[in-house]
Amino acid sequence: MSETHAQTVPFVRDTMLPPADPPIKEAGAVRWLRQNLFSGPLNTILTILGVLIVWFVASHFWDWFSHSVWNADSLADCRRIIAETWGEGARGACWAVIRERWNQYVFGFYPVELYWRPTMTFGLLFVALAPVLFSESAGIRRIVLVLTTVLTLWLMATLGAPAAWLVFAAVVLVGAILISERHVAWLLVFSVLYPLMGVWFLWGGSAWGPIMVLAGPVLGWIAWRLLGRVSALVATVAALVVPLVWWIVFAGDASRDAQGIVSLAIPAVDSDRFGGFLLSITIGVAGIVMSLPLGIVLALARRSDMFLVKTLAVIFIEFIRGVPLIALLFVASLLLNYFLPPGTTFDIILRVIIMVTLFSAAYMAEVIRGGLAALPKGQYEAADALGLDYWKAQRLIVLPQALKISIPGIVSTFIGMFKDTTLVTFVGLYDPLKSMSDAVRASTSWKGIYWEPYIFVGFIFFLICFGMSRYSMYLERRLARDHR
Amino acid sequence: MSDNSTRPIDRSQMRVSDEIAIDIRNMNKWYGNFHVLRDIDLTVHRGERIVIAGPSGSGKSTLIRCINRLEEHQSGHIVVDGIELTNDIKNIDKVRSEVGMVFQHFNLFPHLTVLENCTLAPIWVRKVPRRQAEETAMRFLEKVKIPEQAGKYPGQLSGGQQQRVAIARSLCMQPRIMLFDEPTSALDPEMIKEVLDTMIELAEEGMTMLCVTHEMGFAQAVANRVIFMDQGQIVEQNEPYEFFNNPKSERTKLFLSQILGH
Numbered sequence: 001m002s003e004t005h006a007q008t009v010p011f012v013r014d015t016m017l018p019p020a021d022p023p024i025k026e027a028g029a030v031r032w033l034r035q036n037l038f039s040g041p042l043n044t045i046l047t048i049l050g051v052l053i054v055w056f057v058a059s060h061f062w063d064w065f066s067h068s069v070w071n072a073d074s075l076a077d078c079r080r081i082i083a084e085t086w087g088e089g090a091r092g093a094c095w096a097v098i099r100e101r102w103n104q105y106v107f108g109f110y111p112v113e114l115y116w117r118p119t120m121t122f123g124l125l126f127v128a129l130a131p132v133l134f135s136e137s138a139g140i141r142r143i144v145l146v147l148t149t150v151l152t153l154w155l156m157a158t159l160g161a162p163a164a165w166l167v168f169a170a171v172v173l174v175g176a177i178l179i180s181e182r183h184v185a186w187l188l189v190f191s192v193l194y195p196l197m198g199v200w201f202l203w204g205g206s207a208w209g210p211i212m213v214l215a216g217p218v219l220g221w222i223a224w225r226l227l228g229r230v231s232a233l234v235a236t237v238a239a240l241v242v243p244l245v246w247w248i249v250f251a252g253d254a255s256r257d258a259q260g261i262v263s264l265a266i267p268a269v270d271s272d273r274f275g276g277f278l279l280s281i282t283i284g285v286a287g288i289v290m291s292l293p294l295g296i297v298l299a300l301a302r303r304s305d306m307f308l309v310k311t312l313a314v315i316f317i318e319f320i321r322g323v324p325l326i327a328l329l330f331v332a333s334l335l336l337n338y339f340l341p342p343g344t345t346f347d348i349i350l351r352v353i354i355m356v357t358l359f360s361a362a363y364m365a366e367v368i369r370g371g372l373a374a375l376p377k378g379q380y381e382a383a384d385a386l387g388l389d390y391w392k393a394q395r396l397i398v399l400p401q402a403l404k405i406s407i408p409g410i411v412s413t414f415i416g417m418f419k420d421t422t423l424v425t426f427v428g429l430y431d432p433l434k435s436m437s438d439a440v441r442a443s444t445s446w447k448g449i450y451w452e453p454y455i456f457v458g459f460i461f462f463l464i465c466f467g468m469s470r471y472s473m474y475l476e477r478r479l480a481r482d483h484r
Numbered sequence: 485m486s487d488n489s490t491r492p493i494d495r496s497q498m499r500v501s502d503e504i505a506i507d508i509r510n511m512n513k514w515y516g517n518f519h520v521l522r523d524i525d526l527t528v529h530r531g532e533r534i535v536i537a538g539p540s541g542s543g544k545s546t547l548i549r550c551i552n553r554l555e556e557h558q559s560g561h562i563v564v565d566g567i568e569l570t571n572d573i574k575n576i577d578k579v580r581s582e583v584g585m586v587f588q589h590f591n592l593f594p595h596l597t598v599l600e601n602c603t604l605a606p607i608w609v610r611k612v613p614r615r616q617a618e619e620t621a622m623r624f625l626e627k628v629k630i631p632e633q634a635g636k637y638p639g640q641l642s643g644g645q646q647q648r649v650a651i652a653r654s655l656c657m658q659p660r661i662m663l664f665d666e667p668t669s670a671l672d673p674e675m676i677k678e679v680l681d682t683m684i685e686l687a688e689e690g691m692t693m694l695c696v697t698h699e700m701g702f703a704q705a706v707a708n709r710v711i712f713m714d715q716g717q718i719v720e721q722n723e724p725y726e727f728f729n730n731p732k733s734e735r736t737k738l739f740l741s742q743i744l745g746h
Contacts, residue, residue: 381554382591386605386657387581389573396604400595481594481637 067092070099074445097449098456101440105457108275108430114204114267116161118278120169121201123152125285127176128194131187133471136478141180149173195289202282203271207264208255216243216251271349275430275439277460282349284418287356291417292410294357295364296403300394302369313365320362326426328355333427352424360417367413371406372398404479411472415465432457493705497690500708503530504563505661505692506551511560513546520546521557522716530660533693535703535724538713539739544696547713548663551694552583565660581609584654588666590646592638598625598649599634602656610657617656624652628682644675648682655686662686664695700744704728712736 037047067086072078078094086092098105107115126148134141152173156166172190179186196210224239259265274282301313320328332351340346375398383393403410425434437453440446506528513521521543528534536544549555550562553569553576562569564579593601602621606612612620625631628648630641638646647667654662664683668676680702687693687706697703703710703724710727712720712735720727720736728744731737 376589376591378587378589378591379593382585382587382593384554385552385580385583385585385587386653387577387609388605389577392608396608397593401593404595479595481639 064091064093068095069093070095072096073100075447075449076445094449094452095456097440097446097452101446104440105276105432105436105453105460107278108436109273110269110275110278111267111273113160114269116156116159116165117201117204117266117269119155119159120152120161120165121198122281123148123155123169124172124194124201125198127173127187128191130176130180131184132191135184138181138184141184142177145173145177145180149177195286200266202274202278203269204266205268206255206259207266208258209251211264212251212255212258213247215254216246219243219246271347274349276432276436279349279424279429280418280421280432281464283353283356283421283424286353287360287417287421288414290353290357291361291364291413294361295368295410295413296399298361298365299368299372302365303372317362317365320359321366325356325359325420326423328359329423329427331355348427348429352427352429356417356421359420360413363413363416364410367406367409368402370409371402371404374405375401404476407472407476407479411468415468418465418468419461432460493684494688497688498531498533498706498708499690500529500531504528505530505532505565506694507561507563508551509561511550511557511562513543513550513555513557520716521550524560524718526711526718528661528692528694530692531690532709533687533691533707534695534709534711535707536694536696536711536713537698537700537703537739538719542713543716544713545665548585548665548694548696551661551663552580552585554585577609581605581657582660584657584659584662586647586650586654586662586664586667588669590638590643590650590670592646592650592653594638597635597637598630598641601638601649602653605653606656620658621652621656624655625649627655627685628652629678642675643671644678647671647675647679651679651682651686661692661694664693664697666696666698668697668699698743700728712739714739 038044067082067090069078069081069092072081072094073096075094075097078092078096082090082092082094103112103115107118110118126144130141130144134144149170153166153170156169161169176187176190193214196214200207200210220239220243223242224235227235227238298313298317301309302317304310304313329352332355333348336346336351379397379401380393383397388396422431422433425431430436430439433454437457440453441449504527506526508524508526511521511524512519524547526547536547538544546555550557550569551564557569565582567575567579569576569579592598593604596604599618599621602625603614603617606617606620607614622631622634625634628651630645630648630652633641633645633649638649641649651667667683668679671679676699680699683693683695683702684706695702695707707724709721710724711718712727712731712733714735720731720733722732727736728740731740
């Protein structure tokens with residue numbers, strides 16, 4: 001105060017105050033407890049009540065949980081061990097069922113000697129996802145890819161994969177690590193090819209099928225390039241029609257002929273042998289990957305100025321959202337056969353994937369529409385004023401921001417959809433929660449076991465869904481542009 | 485009246501040519517039943533600096549937003565650089581890439597860096613190679629005196645800096661006409677000057693400019709014509725000296741006494 005002339009009325013500061021540290025708070029656990037748990041009478045009562053409820057639940061559960069048995073041949077065996085160890089009348093968890101039947105929960109009825117194939121497919125999934133999910137953080141990508149490589153190769157070797165396939169997987173995985181360090185974008189080629197590759201690895205059979213499917217877009221692209229000189233409209237139509245015609249009319253015969261000339265087949269596995277988490281993850285991943293782009297298109301269509309486009313989008317979204325998923329699954333399993341030409345076999349898992357995709361795409365569309373609506377009008381105007389056309393404005397300005405806003409909703413939809421894959425039990429597929437547990441209980445040794453399988457399956461679902469949720473939080477932090 | 489110019493203005497390049505940049509004839513616009521622009525006739529020659537003033541709700545912003553078709557007019561003609569604005573999307577995009585616009589609330593793209601904001605349209609609309617677009621962008625960022633902010637995101641800049649980036653972003657498209665829609669209205673008084681200085685510099689280089697603004701100091705220093713609008717119509721237009729010292733209509737006199745008289 002000595003420099004300021006406080007005694008006079010006109011005031012001039014002749015030295016500026018230096019910035020000072022904020023006062024040091026009393027730190028420590030006691031202060032935290034007092035502030036957060038016992039700040040007042042009501043808060044204290046609520047804290048005590050909460051502790052009592054937790055204690056009540058945990059003490060009941062603890063008894064059962066602490067008496068866990070991991071080694072037993074049957075439920076009766078389990079009960080005997082529990083009675084012998086902790087006395088007559090003691091309750092205990094019989095995890096031995098998981099130990100004995102884990103393979104069914106993971107792979108369903110997939111042939112045991114081919115377990116390595118879904119394992120490899122799952123490992124390569126992370127290679128396909130790495131450039132998409134972790135495009136900007138080389139560090140996380142490196143950790144994910146190295147872990148994937150080690151685990152996948154180790155599991156494949158343990159499960160008895162043939163040496164040739166081990167080498168293949170090793171080349172792809174190690175190659176991915178190397179490419180990821182230099183040119184991440186190149187990995188996207190693998191991401192694009194992965195769906196067809198994955199289908200072939202899982203279902204097996206001739207590789208010519210997926211190759212001929214892949215030939216569709218290639219032919220479409222060639223048609224587009226050739227006709228591009230004639231007219232843009234003709235070229236676009238051709239690019240869409242040529243692949244369709246190819247797939248419907250020629251692809252089947254072509255792949256059969258090619259297989260006749262050069263055999264590229266691995267043992268085929270039917271859809272009815274899929275089950276457990278293999279089934280859930282197959283349907284879930286396919287649904288997630290396809291429903292996001294479809295949802296974006298539907299959301300844009302619903303906001304379109306074109307009456308017909310908008311109306312169709314509204315009808316589709318409202319219809320799908322108004323109908324239970326189970327009803328759609330029944331349509332997939334029963335009704336679809338009536339609409340298709342007789343004799344066409346249309347894989348049940350594929351049908352279910354289509355229905356699940358449509359279902360979550362409708363929800364996705366609404367979530368993304370919310371993000372689109374949250375963008376200030378000025379963003380659209382600035383894009384217009386710079387001369388960007390509709391699609392460029394959407395792709396460069398609107399969608400990056402709208403999708404960022406919608407991340408929590410999008411991931412919620414993904415999580416919901418992944419859990420909904422258990423509903424395929426109603427169309428006769430072996431989901432891990434209901435059908436697989438029923439199948440396990442059908443054997444005499446595990447008859448009557450309820451809690452353990454449900455808890456186990458619930459725990460795995462939780463791990464996967466919690467992972468997705470954490471990823472969404474990571475992504476939100478990554479994309480934050482305000483305070484840096 | 486606030487005088488924001490600190491140095492004498494160089495009028496050597498500020499010549500008005502005979503070439504017509506914008507020609508508006510009998511233009512009318514309605515919002516529903518509300519007649520927001522009534523019989524607008526306005527011819528802008530290349531190199532003109534026009535300030536549009538008027539009370540709020542008088543249609544000034546709507547008028548300049550019609551020039552790049554952010555708003556649609558319902559009757560009459562608007563011809564920009566020889567291209568008539570109709571429903572033809574190709575023409576609209578062509579006009580928009582020739583006409584730069586600066587908004588009251590900047591409307592920078594928050595998910596892109598300053599540099600990316602400036603290079604986006606040249607790369608995607610003009611098909612300029614990235615390297616070249618970045619060089620051009622840096623040149624304009626230097627011109628608006630914030631090249632050191634090129635790697636930052638808009639949210640990290642002050643309002644005045646953001647508006648200067650917005651001006652640079654428009655200039656990167658090398659427009660022949662610039663529209664300013666109340667560019668300083670959302671700024672703190674200390675930041676208004678830095679934006680006006682940038683605009684004055686542009687005027688000195690001979691840019692055709694239409695500015696909706698309440699900065700009457702800027703109008704007197706830079707404009708060669710001031711247009712006063714009320715109730716969707718052009719009430720009076722004149723060169724600045726006459727406009728401020730010898731207004732003809734009662735409405736203009738009232739408006740000027742209200743904004744200059746305190």
